[in-house]
Amino acid sequence: MKKNLQLVGTAVPRHDAWAKAKGEQLYSDDFTMPQMLYGKVLRSKYPAAILRGIDISKAKALPGVRAVLTAADVPKNEDITKFGQMRDVGGGFEGLYKVLANGKVRSKSEAIALVAADTEELAEYACTLIEVDYEVTEGVFDPRESIKEGAYVVSSEDKDNIVMRTKVEDGDINAAWALCDVVVEGDYFTTPHEHAYIETEGGMAWIDENEVVTLRVGTQVLEHYRTMAKILGLPHTKVRNMSVPMGGGFGGKEDMTVEMYLALLTLATRRPVKMVWSREESMDTHAKRHPEYLHYKTGATKDGKIMAQEVSIVMDSGSYTYLTPWVQMYSTQAAAGPYQIPNVRVQSVSAFTNNTFSSANRGFGGTQVNFAYERQIEELAAKLNMSPLELRRRNIVHNGDPLPTGFIPQGHIALEELLAKVDKELNRTPKPERLPDGRKVGRAIAIGHMVYGRLTFLHDSSRVSLRVELDGSVTLRAGVPDLGGGQASVLCQIIAEELGLKITDVHPYIMDTHLTPLCGTTTATRQLYMSGNATYKCVSIMKERVLEKASSILGYPPDMLELANRKVYLINNPLVNIPFETVIGHISNDGGELELIAQFNAPFTEVPDLADIKSRLNPDLTYTCHGVEVAVDEETGQFEMLRLIAACDAGKMINKNSCEGQIEGGAVYDALWATHEDLQWRNGITKANNFSTYLIPTSVDVPDVETIILESGGGLGPYGAKGVGEPSDNSIAPALVNAIRDAIGTGLNLNKMPVTAEKILAAVKGIDIEK
Amino acid sequence: MCDKIKINLVVNGEPVTFEVQPHVSLLRALRDNYYYDVKCGCEEGDCGTCTVLLDGIATKSCITLAAACEGHEVWTDKGLGYNDALAARLQAAFVECGSIQCGFCSPGMIVAGVHYLKHGGKADRRAIKRSISGNLCRCTGYVKIVDAIYKVAQEIERGALA
Numbered sequence: 001m002k003k004n005l006q007l008v009g010t011a012v013p014r015h016d017a018w019a020k021a022k023g024e025q026l027y028s029d030d031f032t033m034p035q036m037l038y039g040k041v042l043r044s045k046y047p048a049a050i051l052r053g054i055d056i057s058k059a060k061a062l063p064g065v066r067a068v069l070t071a072a073d074v075p076k077n078e079d080i081t082k083f084g085q086m087r088d089v090g091g092g093f094e095g096l097y098k099v100l101a102n103g104k105v106r107s108k109s110e111a112i113a114l115v116a117a118d119t120e121e122l123a124e125y126a127c128t129l130i131e132v133d134y135e136v137t138e139g140v141f142d143p144r145e146s147i148k149e150g151a152y153v154v155s156s157e158d159k160d161n162i163v164m165r166t167k168v169e170d171g172d173i174n175a176a177w178a179l180c181d182v183v184v185e186g187d188y189f190t191t192p193h194e195h196a197y198i199e200t201e202g203g204m205a206w207i208d209e210n211e212v213v214t215l216r217v218g219t220q221v222l223e224h225y226r227t228m229a230k231i232l233g234l235p236h237t238k239v240r241n242m243s244v245p246m247g248g249g250f251g252g253k254e255d256m257t258v259e260m261y262l263a264l265l266t267l268a269t270r271r272p273v274k275m276v277w278s279r280e281e282s283m284d285t286h287a288k289r290h291p292e293y294l295h296y297k298t299g300a301t302k303d304g305k306i307m308a309q310e311v312s313i314v315m316d317s318g319s320y321t322y323l324t325p326w327v328q329m330y331s332t333q334a335a336a337g338p339y340q341i342p343n344v345r346v347q348s349v350s351a352f353t354n355n356t357f358s359s360a361n362r363g364f365g366g367t368q369v370n371f372a373y374e375r376q377i378e379e380l381a382a383k384l385n386m387s388p389l390e391l392r393r394r395n396i397v398h399n400g401d402p403l404p405t406g407f408i409p410q411g412h413i414a415l416e417e418l419l420a421k422v423d424k425e426l427n428r429t430p431k432p433e434r435l436p437d438g439r440k441v442g443r444a445i446a447i448g449h450m451v452y453g454r455l456t457f458l459h460d461s462s463r464v465s466l467r468v469e470l471d472g473s474v475t476l477r478a479g480v481p482d483l484g485g486g487q488a489s490v491l492c493q494i495i496a497e498e499l500g501l502k503i504t505d506v507h508p509y510i511m512d513t514h515l516t517p518l519c520g521t522t523t524a525t526r527q528l529y530m531s532g533n534a535t536y537k538c539v540s541i542m543k544e545r546v547l548e549k550a551s552s553i554l555g556y557p558p559d560m561l562e563l564a565n566r567k568v569y570l571i572n573n574p575l576v577n578i579p580f581e582t583v584i585g586h587i588s589n590d591g592g593e594l595e596l597i598a599q600f601n602a603p604f605t606e607v608p609d610l611a612d613i614k615s616r617l618n619p620d621l622t623y624t625c626h627g628v629e630v631a632v633d634e635e636t637g638q639f640e641m642l643r644l645i646a647a648c649d650a651g652k653m654i655n656k657n658s659c660e661g662q663i664e665g666g667a668v669y670d671a672l673w674a675t676h677e678d679l680q681w682r683n684g685i686t687k688a689n690n691f692s693t694y695l696i697p698t699s700v701d702v703p704d705v706e707t708i709i710l711e712s713g714g715g716l717g718p719y720g721a722k723g724v725g726e727p728s729d730n731s732i733a734p735a736l737v738n739a740i741r742d743a744i745g746t747g748l749n750l751n752k753m754p755v756t757a758e759k760i761l762a763a764v765k766g767i768d769i770e771k
Numbered sequence: 772m773c774d775k776i777k778i779n780l781v782v783n784g785e786p787v788t789f790e791v792q793p794h795v796s797l798l799r800a801l802r803d804n805y806y807y808d809v810k811c812g813c814e815e816g817d818c819g820t821c822t823v824l825l826d827g828i829a830t831k832s833c834i835t836l837a838a839a840c841e842g843h844e845v846w847t848d849k850g851l852g853y854n855d856a857l858a859a860r861l862q863a864a865f866v867e868c869g870s871i872q873c874g875f876c877s878p879g880m881i882v883a884g885v886h887y888l889k890h891g892g893k894a895d896r897r898a899i900k901r902s903i904s905g906n907l908c909r910c911t912g913y914v915k916i917v918d919a920i921y922k923v924a925q926e927i928e929r930g931a932l933a
Binding site: 705 | 805807808810811812813814815817818820847848849852862863865866867868869871872873874875876877878881896899900901903904905906907908909910911912913914915916917
């Protein structure tokens with residue numbers, strides 16, 4: 001590994017930043033074609049109903065309407081859900097994916113019919129002419145109800161609503177309670193969380209001259225083209241996504257969005273079709289972070305050693321399976337937190353309801369349990385009369401400690417350093433009791449651990465290619481979906497570093513399923529780890545080739561040469577050198593290969609025994625710590641976040657701005673999840689389905705994030721990097737709520753989201769709102 | 772459907788005529804005429820990604836009737852970048868400061884920043900935050916966006932920018 005890094009770790013501008021600043025970046029909605037039609041989806045009016053009939057005749061008869069499709073028109077309307085993995089996992093992990101509804105309607109947002117028409121307005125009007133005969137049924141909206149015997153069954157295909165049950169157990173939980181001097185117990189609820197990317201879902205599709213169904217759709221998973229081909233009854237080679245950067249993803253563009261609908265409509269009409277969802281359609285329709293009902297019981301000795309923790313989790317899968325079993329694995333594995341607890345039992349169950357389906361959202365099951373265990377630690381500390389910081393210090397995991405599954409993480413565990421740094425920064429001045437305006441001040445710290453890289457039983461891989469041009473510039477080809485984190489640009493930075501070039505010498509061509517090697521999904525905080533390693537492997541082979549050729553020209557051994565400033569130098573005498581471009585010319589003249597492809601494979605494991613998980617589930621974890629200072633108005637229950645400190649061990653920063661950007665953005669992404677971001681689900685209806693009712697943080701709602709980045713070098717990515725995208729939004733929600741607790745001096749009413757001003761006010765007055 | 776009407780306005784310094792239905796927003800009219808740098812995020816005036824300068828004032832084009840813009844002047848982020856030194860400088864500052872992630876809010880955010888700076892806005896983080904509070908960003912946490920506007924405001928105060 002290269003020692004003197006020139007480019008890696010710097011804040012060099014990302015290659016995509018200029019076009020985005022200048023307004024020249026085109027997104028999914030920014031293309032048009034001759035003869036283009038507009039597609040619309042008719043969605044169910046009811047969250048639970050039986051479809052008795054659909055009459056499309058009036059819509060079809062409308063002049064300018066070119067296609068109206070229902071489930072009967074889809075070649076293979078039902079398939080199993082696959083998310084770009086290279087392996088059929090089985091074992092209940094891959095649930096039913098249905099393109100258009102038939103039988104029972106499972107949620108209000110479910111797609112029933114598709115329309116393509118000459119204009120968007122006409123397509124929308126045609127949808128209103130489709131007559132759907134619904135038999136409205138009772139439905140079930142709470143997974144605690146839907147798991148019960150005799151509950152309303154959400155689907156037409158299953159006998160009950162259970163999606164999956166699983167368990168992790170370590171030690172002897174039943175015997176452990178006798179060892180505890182203090183026990184705390186609590187019920188927690190986390191609300192569904194909306195991604196709220198500023199770009200809604202959209203794109204276009206057409207059929208090219210080779211009969212290839214071609215899409216321009218921004219997605220986190222290019223590999224959906226395979227599922228599409230299967231549903232359409234086409235070879236994989238006949239479906240292509242020439243994808244475009246997303247205007248944000250956060251997991252919400254991990255499941256298919258418009259792809260299938262566009263493909264069906266373009267095949268039915270033989271014309272290009274465009275579809276863009278409105279904000280309301282987007283928020284009603286796409287997956288949410290799983291709502292979880294959690295029960296925690298934790299016991300410790302009087303000197304603060306946690307001896308036992310028992311957790312049960314009920315997860316709301318909503319209307320379909322999608323990624324629920326995978327998210328459940330994350331929640332179950334992470335439930336005991338980054339603590340060394342000798343006796344642990346975590347049981348979880350997920351179940352269908354008639355709510356909008358749940359699936360991936362930044363944090364992927366980690367954030368829900370993080371909220372619960374960090375609230376629990378705070379209450380345990382209060383009961384022990386010990387500082388929460390000290391209680392955490394006495395119980396955190398260190399290098400070499402196993403998770404409750406028995407797996408010992410290989411990467412560095414920096415919790416001790418993170419806690420110390422955040423504590424020092426948060427308490428650099430003594431905490432005032434009140435602000436001059438009378439508001440009470442509270443401070444708190446929370447920690448978290450979150451995996452990066454996909455579940456190891458998925459057998460994940462990534463591949464990239466690079467070509468060195470004869471002028472010494474380099475093209476990177478990578479099927480890496482860029483959702484805004486700079487996923488492609490860091491790969492360019494690695495290539496430029498290793499070949500001694502400027503980042504602008506490396507041109508990325510990305511996200512085209514026909515032309516770029518597949519990098520796998522931009523999910524699971526995996527791109528830097530997976531594609532970064534593939535890139536490093538690929539460029540290292542090219543670098544060796546360049547050094548060998550330069551060695552034969554200069555007459556010095558390769559290990560005495562280095563690449564920098566577009567030249568190959570003799571290390572101890574830089575006057576001896578040869579331009580990079582000249583070496584490339586020699587390689588080309590001699591018939592050497594200047595185009596390479598390399599693949600990186602993650603560690604592979606087998607599917608675990610779900611009844612008792614005892615194996616590695618992920619490559620490694622990233623550790624975070626957040627510190628918050630709040631002021632709480634005891635007259636109104638409202639709070640203001642005064643300080644927000646976000647700390648993370650990134651392993652190694654590749655791009656300083658991009659890394660800081662993740663940690664700042666991640667902190668704000670979940671900063672108001674616990675308190676303000678409430679979709680107001682009522683019996684399957686999303687009442688807050690736009691930005692005037694669903695309140696994401698504006699620039700004045702959050703303080704400037706104070707970022708602390710550790711670089712332990714202890715990650716499994718290139719240069720020792722860890723993934724930071726998802727971990728960065730972990731541990732902020734409990735830090736905020738615990739700071740509110742610190743201000744008001746009670747944990748009453750603070751365990752169930754949304755933690756509203758009303759609940760805080762009631763807590764101040766000592767009123768338990770559940771009594 | 773109503774008959775279309777013609778509206779004459781100046782977009783990015785060029786006189787143009789749009790044929791639009793009377794109910795159509797300025798955002799729709801601009802995008803229908805391929806001004807794709809003006810983004811659509813909510814069409815309800817909440818997110819601000821469609822922000823343009825209308826007669827020099829930062830305006831949400833999704834809640835502005837196109838027909839009401841007859842005779843008025845519109846500047847978009849892309850047009851500003853090629854014609855206005857301060858806007859070009861602010862775009863560059865967004866690149867330098869790492870203010871851009873997915874980039875979808877960036878055109879509207881930059882127009883809001885241009886409005887702030889052209890109306891005497893100072894290098895004051897609190898005031899900058901207030902001025903962009905109508906523009907939502909889900910990626911950055913706003914820190915680096917404020918950094919960029921602050922940086923250019925400082926340059927103006929130092930006289931480094933005309």
